[in-house]
Amino acid sequence: MVAWPVEVVSDDGRRLGLADALGPGGSEVEELLNRLLSPSPVVGDLARWAWLADGAASTPVGHSSLPLAAVDFATGGERAAGVDPAWLAAVDQQRRAPRSLLVADGRSDQLEAALHVAMLLATEALDPDDDADVVGHVASGAQLWLLGAAVAWALAAPGANPFSPWAELATAGVWPIGPVDGRLVVAVPFLRSSVAHSASQLRKFTMP
């Protein structure tokens, strides 16, 4: 529905790229959406597991020292109900923070435009293959939730975006879930237990 890259026509008739149209932080938004539309898969590349671990530990509300648990999506769907509610409330509060900053700065139009384009692209890009897949919908919803926050923060605080690491994981198809029973859970697409058992480096990152 939205062709990429997006071109914007300004009020005075000039044609601008999205980054320029969004003002400060616009290039960060554009880069995020570029990664969304040209994702680098995680599974199959062992070097990416370290990237995944580091990214997951950089949660939107600060560094987590909990042991990482990389699980498949079905398991992630089960674990999602058990996310620490206090942690989630803190993330929600963090999500809402940039809106008031941007409105106070007179940039609510840029925020709405950025969210509009991002959500249009992301809703398509993260569409579950199976329309009846509940876990797929939960995962996609979580990824959209994170991406929306990352877009708002990119405009409000470019270069200091607390949602950037988790949004990056989401663009790679990973579903960062959160702290559940003392572990930091992330769901990885196409992860199967046979894959986890075949590489010793992965064992410390997976739950049995």
Add this chain to the structure above:
Amino acid sequence: MSAPTVAEPFVDEIADAAEAHRLSPEYVVAAGKVIASHVRNELAGATVFDEPAIALAPSPREKWLACRIAMEEYGHHLRFNKLAAELGLADPMAGRALSVFDYELRTWTEFVVLKAVVDLAEVVLMEELEDCTYLPLRHLAERLLPEERFHVSFGRARTKELAANPEARPEVEQAVDALIRFTLPFFGRSASPNNAAFRRWGIKRYTNDEARSRFIDRSRRFVADELGLGYPEVDVHWNG
């Protein structure tokens, strides 16, 4: 070509907006009214119901599901809006959204019942469009129906869980009663010149009362058979 009638409606397939305009201004108006209605109501639904539900969700899993559903509903609005633009509609947002969107969502229970009930009405209306003579509208309905059915199945599953909980059951019953009554006008007035035009041109097949009746039957089966609740006294006729 003689003018179509309700008894002998137009049955040819119209491939695109250009062909619609070549056929008849009345056809364009008929298709346009149905499309414009969906443009307004999908946006109203996403704004009034789905987005607030994200904050009401009781768990992360439910929150993220609500987020996905809200995005899909907003996407539906945009897709219908694209159809409206292709057909050359002046301002599809100019009319008023249905009165059901005056409902103030206050709880998660209301939201899940709403998905089970109000989205079922949407499914009933969209299923009718699967036979629409205006192919872009038919194809869009075919494309969106699986998503709408997911929304209904989500609502049903959650409503059943809540209805099985003695503490939550009274609120479910109250929400079912209120939302069914709210949804009935969704199908339009019993005596509707617009509906007659829709049927003449093969945009729709059913009278508003027939569509409303289908909704009542299907929602009654859910409420009575699956939830074990009483179904409110309703009238298949509605004239405002």
